[in-house]
Amino acid sequence: MIPHVNFKSGVPVYLQIVEQVKAAAAGGNLRPGDALPSVRALAEELRINRNTAARAYAELESEGVIETRQGSGCFLKANGASPLRHAVRSERLAGELDAVIVQAHHLRITDSELQSLLKERLATFRERRDDAPDGQP
Amino acid sequence: MIPHVNFKSGVPVYLQIVEQVKAAAAGGNLRPGDALPSVRALAEELRINRNTAARAYAELESEGVIETRQGSGCFLKANGASPLRHAVRSERLAGELDAVIVQAHHLRITDSELQSLLKERLATFRERRDDAPDGQP
Amino acid sequence: MIPHVNFKSGVPVYLQIVEQVKAAAAGGNLRPGDALPSVRALAEELRINRNTAARAYAELESEGVIETRQGSGCFLKANGASPLRHAVRSERLAGELDAVIVQAHHLRITDSELQSLLKERLATFRERRDDAPDGQP
Amino acid sequence: MIPHVNFKSGVPVYLQIVEQVKAAAAGGNLRPGDALPSVRALAEELRINRNTAARAYAELESEGVIETRQGSGCFLKANGASPLRHAVRSERLAGELDAVIVQAHHLRITDSELQSLLKERLATFRERRDDAPDGQP
DNA sequence: GTGGTCTAGACCACC
DNA sequence: GTGGTCTAGACCACG
Numbered sequence: 001m002i003p004h005v006n007f008k009s010g011v012p013v014y015l016q017i018v019e020q021v022k023a024a025a026a027g028g029n030l031r032p033g034d035a036l037p038s039v040r041a042l043a044e045e046l047r048i049n050r051n052t053a054a055r056a057y058a059e060l061e062s063e064g065v066i067e068t069r070q071g072s073g074c075f076l077k078a079n080g081a082s083p084l085r086h087a088v089r090s091e092r093l094a095g096e097l098d099a100v101i102v103q104a105h106h107l108r109i110t111d112s113e114l115q116s117l118l119k120e121r122l123a124t125f126r127e128r129r130d131d132a133p134d135g136q137p
Numbered sequence: 138m139i140p141h142v143n144f145k146s147g148v149p150v151y152l153q154i155v156e157q158v159k160a161a162a163a164g165g166n167l168r169p170g171d172a173l174p175s176v177r178a179l180a181e182e183l184r185i186n187r188n189t190a191a192r193a194y195a196e197l198e199s200e201g202v203i204e205t206r207q208g209s210g211c212f213l214k215a216n217g218a219s220p221l222r223h224a225v226r227s228e229r230l231a232g233e234l235d236a237v238i239v240q241a242h243h244l245r246i247t248d249s250e251l252q253s254l255l256k257e258r259l260a261t262f263r264e265r266r267d268d269a270p271d272g273q274p
Numbered sequence: 275m276i277p278h279v280n281f282k283s284g285v286p287v288y289l290q291i292v293e294q295v296k297a298a299a300a301g302g303n304l305r306p307g308d309a310l311p312s313v314r315a316l317a318e319e320l321r322i323n324r325n326t327a328a329r330a331y332a333e334l335e336s337e338g339v340i341e342t343r344q345g346s347g348c349f350l351k352a353n354g355a356s357p358l359r360h361a362v363r364s365e366r367l368a369g370e371l372d373a374v375i376v377q378a379h380h381l382r383i384t385d386s387e388l389q390s391l392l393k394e395r396l397a398t399f400r401e402r403r404d405d406a407p408d409g410q411p
Numbered sequence: 412m413i414p415h416v417n418f419k420s421g422v423p424v425y426l427q428i429v430e431q432v433k434a435a436a437a438g439g440n441l442r443p444g445d446a447l448p449s450v451r452a453l454a455e456e457l458r459i460n461r462n463t464a465a466r467a468y469a470e471l472e473s474e475g476v477i478e479t480r481q482g483s484g485c486f487l488k489a490n491g492a493s494p495l496r497h498a499v500r501s502e503r504l505a506g507e508l509d510a511v512i513v514q515a516h517h518l519r520i521t522d523s524e525l526q527s528l529l530k531e532r533l534a535t536f537r538e539r540r541d542d543a544p545d546g547q548p
Numbered sequence: 549g550t551g552g553t554c555t556a557g558a559c560c561a562c563c
Numbered sequence: 564g565t566g567g568t569c570t571a572g573a574c575c576a577c578g
Contacts, residue, residue, distance in 0.1 A: 177564090177566095210565065
């Protein structure tokens with residue numbers, strides 16, 4: 001699983017990597033236990049500084065998404081029990097949803113269109129997970 | 138309509154203002170034609186520099202949310218026809234939704250919980266709009 | 275290539291820098307690929323704030339004159355194919371020429387004097403370019 | 412002779428008026444002795460503040476382009492002898508020409524194209540002057 | 549080391 | 564009175 005970075009987007013490169021690994025984990029392209037490329041391999045592949053790659057992995061580890069085992073590399077962790085209570089977690093998500101709702105309003109997208117869109121995107125993710133039963137094919 | 142800012146959140150103050158004005162517009166607390174507080178008044182109220190307030194308004198104007206008239210102040214624009222085609226707009230929103238879905242996965246919130254949450258938040262917004270039929274009374 | 279700024283002229287410092295870099299590029303003192311002084315070095319040299327220097331470079335980048343690479347510095351871009359059609363470009367220049375013609379009239383400089391003056395200035399520029407075949411030696 | 416202003420251009424309204432009056436004088440649409448609209452007529456016509464119109468006229472008067480006679484209005488002055496020596500005047504113009512040359516370079520317009528363009532624009536101005544032998548027709 | 553962002557103060561242009 | 568610009572200081576992100 002090699003992320004793809006856009007140097008001109010203004011979004012920090014290390015964050016682009018973080019987001020893509022998280023998205024791959026959510027979408028099933030990466031499954032618990034799967035190995036990620038080594039820091040130096042990733043750096044070479046994307047033509048980025050090794051520090052930048054290391055920073056992305058450090059961020060992912062601190063978020064509990066991956067696990068680095070000295071000498072063997074980085075691996076996707078199981079989507080373990082979150083340290084936060086369910087109510088807290090859904091509250092956090094509610095904040096993000098509100099932002100999406102606000103933007104939908106300014107994009108003149110109706111409530112029901114938004115709900116359909118969510119349904120559609122969820123289906124896409126589910127499909128992707130089912131198509132990749134053993135991690136990246 | 139006076140936004141409320143949190144100086145310790147790390148989120149730039151001017152962006153907090155932008156988001157709150159957009160949310161107020163989407164939630165019905167601000168209606169097209171309504172005047173926003175002047176740059177000076179806002180700055181004094183929030184104890185921030187005038188430039189910070191001005192920057193928030195500049196950003197809102199560049200996003201097409203407000204209109205600024207020299208010497209008279211800033212006013213909420215009608216949520217006019219977006220210059221983008223509908224397909225482009227919903228694609229843009231889909232990207233944001235995907236990010237929410239990814240985060241939901243990492244927060245271990247199921248698809249159906251997410252859908253319920255969206256429904257609930259939409260209801261909250263609708264309610265707010267109906268309670269403020271003439272702007273904030 | 276170190277620009278020279280005049281603090282009493284009333285012209286914004288950052289714009290003076292922009293103009294001088296553009297003039298150096300046109301006059302051959304700077305050639306594609308040449309490095310510009312770093313933001314910090316330029317600021318120190320001219321005794322200005324780093325932001326002022328950075329703003330000049332930002333403006334130059336947005337005009338497509340230079341290219342800025344994180345961590346390495348700023349470099350003069352090749353005077354690449356303009357995104358505008360030739361007709362549009364010469365129309366834009368015509369507007370500037372008209373302004374010069376108007377001013378010539380108010381300075382009571384005749385048409386033929388103006389034409390000679392242009393010829394003379396063009397020769398000066400050409401000479402400068404020829405004297406600096408490898409950037410400023 | 413009623414100028415036309417563009418409120419969205421960012422250029423101060425009073426300066427747009429100044430430039431247009433000067434251009435009209437140079438192009439022959441206004442001739443020495445011609446009357447300009449009164450401050451209040453101009454302000455009403457363009458839907459601008461009377462102060463803005465007055466400021467434009469003040470600027471024109473201080474540049475020696477027009478003359479205000481209390482009670483009778485504003486009139487275009489003869490393009491009187493400039494207080495500056497010829498050398499100074501052509502030096503000033505040379506600076507403006509240099510700026511045009513630099514921009515021509517960035518617009519990838521060749522030296523000879525620039526010279527032709529000047530010739531063409533001068534011809535246009537001359538023609539306009541000849542077509543309007545008695546001021547605005 | 550590099551460039552970029554956010555906030556701020558002073559000043560200006562406009563109505 | 565209104566909003567806008569320029570310069571500045573402190574801090575951050577990146578390589």
